[in-house]
Amino acid sequence: MGTRWETVPPPRPPAPPSIWRRRWPGPTGGASQPALVAITGAALITAASLPLDRPGVGWLVGAVAGTVALGVAIRRPSSLPAGPPPSPTPSRPTEPPTSPATGGPATTSPAGTTSSPTLVAATRTASGDTEPASTKDVPVRPTAGSPPVTVGADATAAGPSTVRSGSTGEPDRTGTVEPVRTGPARWGVARLFWAATTVALMGVGSLRAAGWLFVFCLLTAAVTACLTVMNGKTLPGLFFSVLLTPESVFRARSWARSGLRGSTRAGRAGIGRTLATAAVSVCLLVVFGALFASADAAFADLLDALLPELSVGTVFRWIFVGLATGGLLLGAAYVLAAPPDLSGLERPARHRLRRLEWAVPVALLDLLFAAFVLVQLANLFGGSAHVRETAGLTYAEHARGGFWQLLSVTVLTLMVIGGAVRWAPRETVAERLLIRVLLGALTLFSLVVVASALYRMNVYTQVYGATRLRLLVAACELWLGAVFLLVLVAGVRLRASWLPRLVVGAAVLALLGLAVANPDRLIAERNVDRFLATDRLDLEYLSRLSADAVPALDRLPDPWRDCALREIAQDLTDHPDDWRSANLGRSAAWELLRADPVTGPSQRYGTCPGAR
Known part of the structure; x- marks a missing residue:
């Protein structure tokens, strides 16, 4: 039975983890x-x-x-x-492999290292076929520059088997990339x-x-x-x-x-006891609850609810x-x-603009904003007569035509400020002062634009009535004004690591403030006031509001009140609330409608008096 060496490819190294596997293991x-x-x-x-x-x-x-x-x-x-975790088992030191022909040590390359292919001992059977020998203690010739390994029971995979706590996610001295542990x-x-x-x-x-x-x-x-x-x-x-x-x-x-x-076994037994306790509790409640419900009608109604x-x-x-x-x-x-590591995701600008490359466009934009602000002040103090003489439009038409453009200007200005802050140089005192002056002026002018847009929307709603879309856009404009104030504060020190969170937080608080203001009731009140002053009312739109608007619509005189509340009252009757869908707005509306029910024939909007 002879012994010979066969070539076995080296083990393939594991694929390096992705960036998110390193940041979030x-x-x-x-x-x-x-x-x-x-x-x-x-x-x-x-x-x-x-x-x-x-x-x-x-x-x-x-x-x-x-x-x-x-x-x-x-x-x-x-x-x-x-x-x-199991620690890697070190390979047992082995003797150099011997040559199958001479019984002496195997030859090595001139550089003093063995050849790259791994050699494994094999035995030749009597029939002449070859089969691998037992791999329990078979020596393996390592590749150049790699640690010795043993094929068999003592062999271990290359690379770390566990992740160290506090790893940085960067390659270590051996080139191994370990995830970040938090x-x-x-x-x-x-x-x-x-x-x-x-x-x-x-x-x-x-x-x-x-x-x-x-x-x-x-x-x-x-x-x-x-x-x-x-x-x-x-x-x-x-x-x-x-x-x-x-x-x-x-x-x-x-x-x-x-x-x-x-x-553990004790934990599983505890889960089993908990499930058994819950099952017994449910059975007892079902049995005794059914008995009490059959014995008392009031208790049965409570269970039904x-x-x-x-x-x-x-x-x-x-x-x-x-x-x-x-x-x-x-x-x-x-x-x-184990939250992911989300730090260091921001990449600073690779290239900064020269001073004139960003300062000249922003300065010209400041001049344009200043001219617009002067015109807006003239229109504000001149009133509708000044607008009619200069533009040939009523002030309501003037407000209607310009609000959406001003909203676009506000959003674009934020993008300009963000780009200038990112790419403008700030190494010297003069460069930082220039950033504060030019961008501070642009921010102040933008606040005037926001105020002008809000004033136009107010005039617009006074003439054409309040709607959900107009109220939402006005709330969005108020939030943008708050964002400009935050930008103005951040520009003092040119450091704004807190700014993104405050901007999102301001948006959340703006939505909560809108909910506190009760928008449907606010819309109904504005339209009812407009109706009492001008005798103009959009009954079709008001009847599609939610039950939050009932207290305001209840101020309408008959028969306008019945026309506006009929569909809301029908919906409350057809879909009563249980404890899961209990709602303060619907409860208040139901109390008002129960005290003063909606009467009159089932008419459509076009036949209701006063529909305009």
Whole structure:
């Protein structure tokens, strides 16, 4: 039986991790049992309380339950691994391989290293075929520059088997790139603010009946929820906070499975006892509740109001809402267990402009803004007569034709300021002073443009009436004015690391302020005042407002009141609220309409008196 050497290709090195795998490797171990129990409970509560067809208090209940579950998960996000990771087993020193022909040592290259292909011993059987020898202690000739390895039971894969805590994500001395390990998230001021605004936005559904307003609040709450878990600080960090949060739902599945598999026997017994306790509790409530309901009619009515009507659609809705909520909360807990490293994403400008290359265009733009501001002051103090003489238009037509252009100017000006701050040089005192003067003047002129646009919108609504779109655009213009004030403050020191978060926070607070102002009621009040002054009323538009507008529309004289409230009253009658969809606006409207019901024939808008 002879021995010979065969060529085996060297092991392929592992592919380097992507940038996001380095910045966001995820938590170690699996999800902890308290986190899984809290998330499951919040999902069940949300599935039982969430009304999908309208705003209601159930949305606030679900938001509070989810926040409490994440608060529990953040205290102990991950369970400890089952044991320490196996350390690499060093290769046993082996003797140099011998030549099969001479029995002496194998030849090496002149440089003193073995050849690149790896040689493995093999044996020749009596039949002449070759087969590999046992690989338990078979020596392997290493490649040049690589550590010795042994093929067999003692062989280990090249590269680190674990990730060190506190890794930087950059290549080390050996060229190995390790992910960044971060600890569990903490409830800082910024994270608490985003969490509070998320709950407040979800709570709008318990106060306001306007569906369009609640849709805006839900979309904004989704953004603030992403910022709560990711807590991005810079502009790229805020962007990736929203972009990466959905990915956490998919990455958290293996984390949850690992937590379930890693539960100890005592933990599994505790889960079994908890499930048994819940089952016994449900059975007792069902039995005794049915007995009490059959014994007392008032108690039966109370149970009918509290419990939903069981149907196939209701069960499927519970399953869908529970799974969706559980997945979202699990993804959020996964992020909070080990948030990604979103620092250092901003890239400074590679090339700065020369002083005249940016200062001349901005200075000319300042002069143009100054001329426009002077004209606006003349129109403001001259009034409608001055506008009619110079432009041949009424002031309302003048306001209507210029508001949207001024809104575009405001947005474009912010882009110009951002570009100038990024590419303008600021090495010397004179360059920094030039930035402050030119951009400060442009910001002040922009505030005058914002004020002019708001004044035009006010005149426009006085003549043509208030609508949801006009109110939203005016609120957006107010927010842009607040952004210019923040830019003006940031320009004092030319440092604005806090600016992106404050801009987003100002937008969230503006939406909450709009909800507090009760937009549908505000629109109805402006139109009712306009009707009482000019006898002009758009009944078709007012009848499409939500129940929030009922207190204002109740001021209309008959028969205009009945024409404006008929559809709202019919909707409240056809779709009564239970405890999940309880809403302060609809409740107040129902009390007013019950005290003074809508009467009169079922007429359409064109036949209602006073419809214009």
